Amino acid sequence: MSLNPIDRVAEIVTIGDELLSGETVDTNSSYLDGLLERWGWIVTRHSTVPDSVPAIAEAIQEAARRASLVISSGGLGPTEDDLTLEGLGRALGCPLVLHRPTLDRIRLRFEKRGTPMTPNNERQARVPAVGEVLLNEAGTAPAFRAPLLGADVYVLPGVPGEVRWLAENILRARLDRGAPIVHRRTLKLIGFGESRLEDMIQSVRDAHAARVVFGYRAQAAEVHIKLAVRGTDTTPIEPAEARDRLDRVEEDLEQLLGEAIFGKDEDEIAGVLGGALMKAGSSVATAESCTGGLIAAMLTDVPGSSAYYLGGYVTYSNESKSELLGVPAATILQHGAVSDETARAMAEGVRARFQCDWGIGVTGIAGPGGGTPEKPVGTVNLAIAGRGSIWSRRLSLFGDRSAIRLSTARIALDQLRRQLLR
């Protein structure tokens, strides 16, 4: 494997008017970044240009001058503003020619569908005379590779599903060098403030600062500790050595934070909780007011959740809290719909009605209206009933309606996860 730095530098060029008008957020670049990093590349620039032959040709040429790998996405469709192959042809200084096997493939696809093929669809089979067509089984648009100014230029369609198919099925085998330059791990927690967490783990960070880079990301009650072991393009770090460094930080953080870490990397709280419920053979039901079904929706977004999630109530009105969940009307009258007492009665009420092991009860003020000086927007009461007792807590959350709802749901799921550990 060559460790020549120039062999490690990649650029991404995305192409399309819709990427420059506010209509479409470019997610392909970020997806390709992540893959390329794991495959041992450093991405040093993204460029986005409109559907214009000179703009495409210029951007690809500039990128090929700076990097040894250029991946573009977009502009390979059948319509007249799909100009990437023409742009690449201009960059290469060579004409487009008809690629017969691609034309046959497109024709076959249309025959199978029983729809007539238009001259525009034929355009998709015209490719630069220099380079190779890459079979794209996820769509009609062919992908293409050409050598330019010492770089390898890969031209992919813009449809995210096709980018993913081509990356996994074509690019991986050609581009995965097996040795990432940056090795990452993310540990995930719920219910800490970012700055409080930073303070708490300062000692661990200091102990490892020379060998592992720490970062933080916080959003809607979730905090991620982002760890990175960075080699350089000339002196990469062995995967085993990187894993060892990350393991040691993880161990130290686990010792310090214990059960507060709910997962890592791709883990999501609903999936982690689902695994824990499955393992314990336990079942759960939900009673939601301010989250309005969000906790249920997060739980049931996990495939197989019917094994432990029985169902729930969304009780937005006071009457439904009393009549359906059995919260005593006197409790709501005396303590209010947003109160510890109401949340506890909701949790126990839903647990009893579904005859399951655990009940989650949530009531609060998600805003923007409904706040009072005593119970401002963001006031949430959360209760978890199970094992013969009820745990409860009042939360004071920040953000807009969606952030307060999402924070509440995450904290509720995480608290049940913690209960299961006891």
Place this chain on the structure above:
Amino acid sequence: MSLNPIDRVAEIVTIGDELLSGETVDTNSSYLDGLLERWGWIVTRHSTVPDSVPAIAEAIQEAARRASLVISSGGLGPTEDDLTLEGLGRALGCPLVLHRPTLDRIRLRFEKRGTPMTPNNERQARVPAVGEVLLNEAGTAPAFRAPLLGADVYVLPGVPGEVRWLAENILRARLDRGAPIVHRRTLKLIGFGESRLEDMIQSVRDAHAARVVFGYRAQAAEVHIKLAVRGTDTTPIEPAEARDRLDRVEEDLEQLLGEAIFGKDEDEIAGVLGGALMKAGSSVATAESCTGGLIAAMLTDVPGSSAYYLGGYVTYSNESKSELLGVPAATILQHGAVSDETARAMAEGVRARFQCDWGIGVTGIAGPGGGTPEKPVGTVNLAIAGRGSIWSRRLSLFGDRSAIRLSTARIALDQLRRQLLR
């Protein structure tokens, strides 16, 4: 107002290692694109570069050479890898100097919070000697503007909330030229296939093709018809003329598609339905199986939804469908949990229990497991009870679990909207 094309061209430069590693999708560029387009600019390129002084300086210089407006975001924070002002200083060829009012503001902010200020926070007050500091009331990082190679360069932080605050409060007054070059309108429908819709509206499209550009976007049961009236940078189209052209297309499409169009531009189905329920003084409750609370969560994400949404059930298990919603066990036994009969009993059961005007009942197979040859994954039964009768339909949906759930929820909300129109 100058119509010199060079006065209309903008580029966006985003800065940060996390934007090139797969960790963070760049949403600021797309947000700024949309604003700039409405303000009368054409964005011709995005570039994303790492936290490196030479890379930042080079990208800003290149952009300033091509465009008359450059907006950067990212790299203004307090940490050592926040290097945008240094990069801008290098591009300008001038040193950084301490900006006393900014330092005082930062100091005050820390005093208010009661946390000590670090030397890194002082770094945020060091700005290029040429240019002006722009007050950023949404954060500690100052924004900055400098003239470079005939272009105006605006340097913003990377935090999306701060970008939004600065755009609305500082950039709008300076950059809004009042005359967009492209005028857009999006009409939104639910439940049509993209290609079927294209066929249906071909005649309208043909009639307006010379004056309005048509586009389509489809995702999870929702189809958007995207209309654009494009001037050029030298010959913009008067807003009144553009509005008139778009109005005429909209009228023709409304005549053809009628109530199928649920909204336009920023409209979301849950909000549109909420408005219709509010107007009718009607209330609704939900009984969900395969969507698992998603319909409830979408309804209650709309502020003020407690005026018409009373609550609902998530009945994942057969027992809960019978015991809580009153679906006869014999119905489930005879027709199955995923059946027209069960959906209808769920809709009427939840309507009766919440004593409200409308009840939505949904049961289906979201996958990936649970499908049979007779009822494959994507089979969904939907029913809406109200006004003394029950409407129902079987859906056959495509996609993964999340797409099937989202499609189901959107179609359910849209069908209730249509019922309300009768």
